[in-house]
Amino acid sequence: MAVEFQASRTRENLMRAFAGESQARNRYTIAADAAKKQGLYSIQQVFLFTADQERAHAERYYGLLKNLSGTTIEISGGYPVDHFDDVVKLLKKAEHNEMEEADDVYQAFGNVAKEEGFLEAASAFFQIAEVEAVHGRRFRKLAELLEQNKYFECEGNGQWMCMNCGHIQSGKLVPPMCPVCRYERGYFIPVEIAPYLGFDFIKK
Ligand SMILES: [Fe+2]
Ligand SMILES: [Fe+2]
CATH class of the missing domain: 2.20.28.10 (Rubrerythrin, domain 2)
Incomplete structure (x- = not known):
């Protein structure tokens, strides 16, 4: 059923996604510092590389909210606290969060957007979900190599x-x-x- 954008669930989901991507970006820059402290400079760079991609996702979602500039959107949501010193743990938590976005959250947001008639937002959710799955596999592979002492x-x-x-x-x-x-x-x-x-x- 088509609805007005300013009364839609999609506008809230876009704001939730913007918040989630913004936080992911910051979490990865903070995780990059943890990797750096342990001398894992290449993992630091992978976190920073991925953080930039999260910024790009945030920008895409924020762009879809441009028509509501000057307003405030209230949302509720759950966001992870994954502040660890252990790099393997950071990578595994990152993998979990990426896969949750890819398989659950953005699929649900995309379906709501489709139902509400916001096809561009729907396709952004589905396209970015695919990227998040790539991120998830990236972090899993790094965690496996480190854990199995196969990184070096x-x-x-x-x-x-x-x-x-x-x-x-x-x-x-x-x-x-x-x-x-x-x-x-x-x-x-x-x-x-x-x-x-x-x-x-x-x-x-
Ligand atoms: Fe992302
Ligand atoms: Fe991601």
Whole structure:
């Protein structure tokens, strides 16, 4: 049933989504600091990279509220407190939150928007849900590698990229410092992460 935008549930859901994305962005910049403190500089960069994408989502939702500029939208919602020092825990909580957005929250918001006749908002919810699923898989993969002690070493022949200078290191493990730029090993990221970031570092 079509409804007026200013009386819609979709306007509230857009504000909830804007709040959620804004918080995700900040949580990831704070998580990036935790990773940095532990010398995991490449994970710091992945958190910051993802935080920028959350900002883009926030901007998209905020843009869909532009017609209501000058008004206030009251919402209620539940938002996570995931303030941990442990990077694996941060990654796992981030994965959980991303998957909740992807599978539940944005699907529900998209369906309401469709019912109410706001097709552009509906498609934004569904499209961003897909990105959040990519984020969820990205964080899960990082958590798995760290937890299994495979982030800096592997059984077979692995490849890592120094995120400072771009050097590709092959072998069983990452040296204590990059042989090219001399930055510490925390700058290296396993090349197998590349598809989870949405690109490949190297052409085979
Ligand atoms: Fe997002
Ligand atoms: Fe996300």
